[in-house]
Amino acid sequence: MNQRPFHDVHRIPLARPWFDDAEVAAAAAVVRSGQLCQGPQTEAFEAEFAAKLNVRHAVAVSNGSVALLVALEAMGVTAGDEAIVPDMTFISTVTSAVRLGATPVFGDITLTDYNLDANLVERLVTPKTKVLIPVHYAGQVADMDALADIARRHNLKILEDAAEAHLARYNGGKFAGTIGDTGIFSFTPTKPMTTGEGGMIVTDNDEIADRCRLIRNFGDRGKFNWDAMGFNYRLNEVASAIGRCQLAKLDEIVAMRRAKARRYDEGFAACDLIHIPWLRGREDSNYQLYTIRLAVDRLDVSRDAIIAELTDRGISTRLYYPALHRQGVFRPFGPQDDRRFPNALEFERSALSLPIFSGLTREEQDYIIKTIPAVLAAHRK
Ligand SMILES: Cc1ncc(COP(=O)(O)O)c(C=O)c1O
Numbered sequence: 001m002n003q004r005p006f007h008d009v010h011r012i013p014l015a016r017p018w019f020d021d022a023e024v025a026a027a028a029a030v031v032r033s034g035q036l037c038q039g040p041q042t043e044a045f046e047a048e049f050a051a052k053l054n055v056r057h058a059v060a061v062s063n064g065s066v067a068l069l070v071a072l073e074a075m076g077v078t079a080g081d082e083a084i085v086p087d088m089t090f091i092s093t094v095t096s097a098v099r100l101g102a103t104p105v106f107g108d109i110t111l112t113d114y115n116l117d118a119n120l121v122e123r124l125v126t127p128k129t130k131v132l133i134p135v136h137y138a139g140q141v142a143d144m145d146a147l148a149d150i151a152r153r154h155n156l157k158i159l160e161d162a163a164e165a166h167l168a169r170y171n172g173g174k175f176a177g178t179i180g181d182t183g184i185f186s187f188t189p190t191k192p193m194t195t196g197e198g199g200m201i202v203t204d205n206d207e208i209a210d211r212c213r214l215i216r217n218f219g220d221r222g223k224f225n226w227d228a229m230g231f232n233y234r235l236n237e238v239a240s241a242i243g244r245c246q247l248a249k250l251d252e253i254v255a256m257r258r259a260k261a262r263r264y265d266e267g268f269a270a271c272d273l274i275h276i277p278w279l280r281g282r283e284d285s286n287y288q289l290y291t292i293r294l295a296v297d298r299l300d301v302s303r304d305a306i307i308a309e310l311t312d313r314g315i316s317t318r319l320y321y322p323a324l325h326r327q328g329v330f331r332p333f334g335p336q337d338d339r340r341f342p343n344a345l346e347f348e349r350s351a352l353s354l355p356i357f358s359g360l361t362r363e364e365q366d367y368i369i370k371t372i373p374a375v376l377a378a379h380r381k
Pocket residue numbers: 063064065066089090092093135161163164186187188198199
């Protein structure tokens with residue numbers, strides 16, 4: 001019998017893709033076909049993705065950040081515009097707009113869903129505001145009714161950053177990414193479905209879709225008829241073939257993530273040092289991340305010290321993401337007052353994302369559920 005402690009033999013990663021023979025065969029078939037770009041796999045991937053999300057258009061691109069960039073450009077975002085963004089998100093939600101010459105206007109998040117606080121957005125709107133970019137953080141859909149109402153009243157566009165929110169449904173209805181004018185998804189390896197690198201833009205708007213396709217492919221209308229300032233943002237055929245296999249499993253993957261999230265919820269329910277994630281409706285999150293907040297004021301060490309202890313015990317955890325208004329990259333936009341972002345800053349000091357992926361075993365999850373409250377209890381003030 002193996003007497004070594006669990007964490008000596010295991011290191012539980014934050015995420016691990018689920019690949020099997022289908023992806024290997026699909027990738028090999030593309031290589032054998034000799035057509036590695038601009039072929040039938042990408043066309044089929046787009047059609048299947050659009051059908052799955054019940055949306056008119058899906059445009060595959062090389063990654064989620066490029067999806068943001070192309071979608072914003074296709075929506076007419078340009079120099080001098082302002083884009084309202086949450087203060088806590090991945091960097092490219094914001095830098096995509098900045099690359100087009102727009103100015104980011106940060107809004108604080110809520111401490112409920114960790115998304116843009118719709119109650120604060122209206123006072124950030126100016127005559128220069130062009131677009132709202134809500135993020136569905138961790139796969140939990142933002143307060144889209146309130147944001148759509150503000151957008152309607154001020155004639156703003158909405159780009160949903162659904163990079164993390166595959167198959168999440170807003171209030172049990174529309175899929176994340178299909179509620180605003182445009183939505184984007186990412187397929188990096190930590191996401192519920194992956195193509196290695198990859199992204200998708202979805203929209204019901206024919207004109208925006210047409211512009212996205214143009215921008216993605218050098219602005220070429222065909223036969224070197226360059227009609228728009230595009231570039232090469234295409235997804236390759238191997239990635240698309242893998243994406244189709246992943247899409248076929250996506251329902252199952254998301255169901256497994258939800259089941260694992262429920263086990264964490266139950267496992268941590270008795271621990272008063274952990275805030276478990278909030279959920280609007282049963283299907284409002286795909287649990288791309290399972291992010292808890294620690295009651296750091298009642299601990300004698302910082303969240304980072306807890307991360308280090310959990311690492312020693314074989315559990316990978318991480319802060320996704322810090323408050324952005326303080327990041328050096330945004331210095332050119334002038335100083336930002338910390339007092340405007342109490343929730344993003346609270347999140348930054350207390351949040352912790354735990355391992356969650358379809359292949360996380362029961363044994364691994366039991367170990368995490370036992371270990372984290374014990375580590376925290378040992379640090380109770
Ligand atoms: C919220 C959010 N936006 C944008 C991105 C960027 O996607 P990618 O890494 O595919 O460029 C990611 C993921 O990395 C993300 O989580």
